[in-house]
Amino acid sequence: MSRARRVAKIAGGTVGVGAGLAATGFAALAGIMWGEGKLAKRRIPVATDPPPASDNIVWAAPGVSPVRPSIRIAIAGDSSAAGYGAYRERDTPAARFAIGISEVARRPVHVTSVAVVGAESKDLEPQIDALIANPPELAVIMIGVNDVTEGTKPAVAVPYLESAVRRLRAAGTEVVVGTCPDLGVIAPIAQPLRTWARRLSRQMAAAQTIAVVRAGGTTVSLGDLLGPQFAGRRELFAEDQFHPSAEGYRVATNAMLPSALDALGLRTRARSASAFTTRRAKPVAKAAAQAVARPGTEVQPTADRPLTAVRANGTWARLRRRRPKGRVVEHSETATPVTPATTG
Numbered sequence: 625m626s627r628a629r630r631v632a633k634i635a636g637g638t639v640g641v642g643a644g645l646a647a648t649g650f651a652a653l654a655g656i657m658w659g660e661g662k663l664a665k666r667r668i669p670v671a672t673d674p675p676p677a678s679d680n681i682v683w684a685a686p687g688v689s690p691v692r693p694s695i696r697i698a699i700a701g702d703s704s705a706a707g708y709g710a711y712r713e714r715d716t717p718a719a720r721f722a723i724g725i726s727e728v729a730r731r732p733v734h735v736t737s738v739a740v741v742g743a744e745s746k747d748l749e750p751q752i753d754a755l756i757a758n759p760p761e762l763a764v765i766m767i768g769v770n771d772v773t774e775g776t777k778p779a780v781a782v783p784y785l786e787s788a789v790r791r792l793r794a795a796g797t798e799v800v801v802g803t804c805p806d807l808g809v810i811a812p813i814a815q816p817l818r819t820w821a822r823r824l825s826r827q828m829a830a831a832q833t834i835a836v837v838r839a840g841g842t843t844v845s846l847g848d849l850l851g852p853q854f855a856g857r858r859e860l861f862a863e864d865q866f867h868p869s870a871e872g873y874r875v876a877t878n879a880m881l882p883s884a885l886d887a888l889g890l891r892t893r894a895r896s897a898s899a900f901t902t903r904r905a906k907p908v909a910k911a912a913a914q915a916v917a918r919p920g921t922e923v924q925p926t927a928d929r930p931l932t933a934v935r936a937n938g939t940w941a942r943l944r945r946r947r948p949k950g951r952v953v954e955h956s957e958t959a960t961p962v963t964p965a966t967t968g
Contacts, residue, residue: 676710678718679737682962685727690962694734695725695888698760698797700751700788704805705739705766710873714959720877721764721884723959728890732962736760744770745781748788759795762887764880766846768804768828778831786835798887799841802880803829803916806847826916833912837925838939842887844880845921879920882946892946911941922946 678699684690699705699718707716714723722733738751745767755763765788771781789799807825825847833843886892905926915921922944 676707676713676716678707678713678716678735680734681713681719681722682732682734683714683719683722683726684732684960684962685723685730686958686960688726688730688732690732690960692731694732695729695762696734696736696760697721697725697762697764697884698736698755699739699764699766700737700748700755701739701766702743702768702770703739703741704769704802704876705764706737706741707739707873708741713961715873717764717766717873717877719959719961720873721881724877724881725762725884725888725890726959728885729888739766742770743767744774744776745784746776748784752788752791755797756791756795759792759797762798762800762884763792764800764802764884765789766802766876768825768832769807772804772807772824772828778828781828782831782835785832786839789836789839789841793840799836799839800880800883800887801832801836801841801843802846802876803832803836803843804847805829805876829916830912833915833923834908834939837908837911837923837941840925842883842922842924843915844883845915845918845923846876846879847916847919883922886946905940905942908939908941911943915943918943920945 682690682694699721703709705717707718710716713719716737718735718737718739722735726733736755738754740747740751743751748765748767765785767785768781771778785801789801792799804825806822829845829847833845836843882892908923908925911923915923923941924944926940926942
């Protein structure tokens with residue numbers, strides 16, 4: 625079975641954790657991994673203290689007038705979206721996205737954060753309910769880790785994400801999703817569970833890509849981008865060795881920022897991220913399978929199809945590597961938080 629076909633089956637729910645283990649026939653291996661999972665849970669502290677405040681804050685990059693009309697963005701998802709592991713407001717993903725967008729747009733950015741520590745995909749609905757009342761121009765979603773750690777199959781978890789994207793798009797909001805990161809790099813997870821965790825997180829990321837693109841959103845692959853760096857640089861982890869640190873959040877948001885800028889119609893450059901078909905569109909399942917193996921890859925829906933596939937059904941997508949036009953200077957230390965009342 626090709627990788628693309630397997631990804632499509634995962635998204636459709638015909639391949640799951642239990643089926644995968646049954647196929648191997650290694651009951652002993654399953655027992656070892658169960659034990660390793662229990663050990664990993666004891667090694668990773670339970671999240672207790674709330675992350676730094678990141679909701680209802682307006683950020684302005686240096687030199688940006690705080691009285692100009694604000695761009696409105698929102699952050700939804702789990703602890704990685706909320707910024708658990710960071711200690712300052714300006715180090716959270718919400719602040720970093722806002723500051724980066726403000727620098728390029730030369731306008732202040734008002735950010736709403738509805739992300740919840742510990743959230744799974746099934747918990748997205750109330751978060752989206754809170755945003756739909758006053759839809760932002762852009763929503764960034766980061767979700768999926770807790771679905772994997774809780775053993776939720778992609779076929780169960782991903783429809784909630786697809787519904788969230790469809791609702792936001794119907795409200796006129798652009799959506800960028802950072803897909804499930806690679807859990808195989810988490811230090812407290814020992815082998816062979818680490819290899820299995822990597823496989824499950826990549827399956828989740830691929831299924832997320834298919835669903836989000838199908839719903840009209842854009843995805844950015846995080847797993848392969850952060851994995852090698854996290855594995856070699858402990859400073860990218862918070863003290864619990866599970867959540868990202870402030871530096872880890874910088875790496876993740878920098879990977880997604882160009883796609884967020886593009887969604888808002890701001891300046892970016894793009895090149896093909898496919899080593900096989902250059903800039904041509906391809907079925908979304910094939911695009912998803914390739915994206916999980918290519919760090920920082922953006923997958924975006926397209927209406928363009930090759931002439932040989934005019935009659936083909938289903939969603940088609942393009943893979944890109946995107947970067948801002950010109951250099952974006954990181955101003956997290958000097959950016960100014962201002963009150964919403966001071967902006968138009």
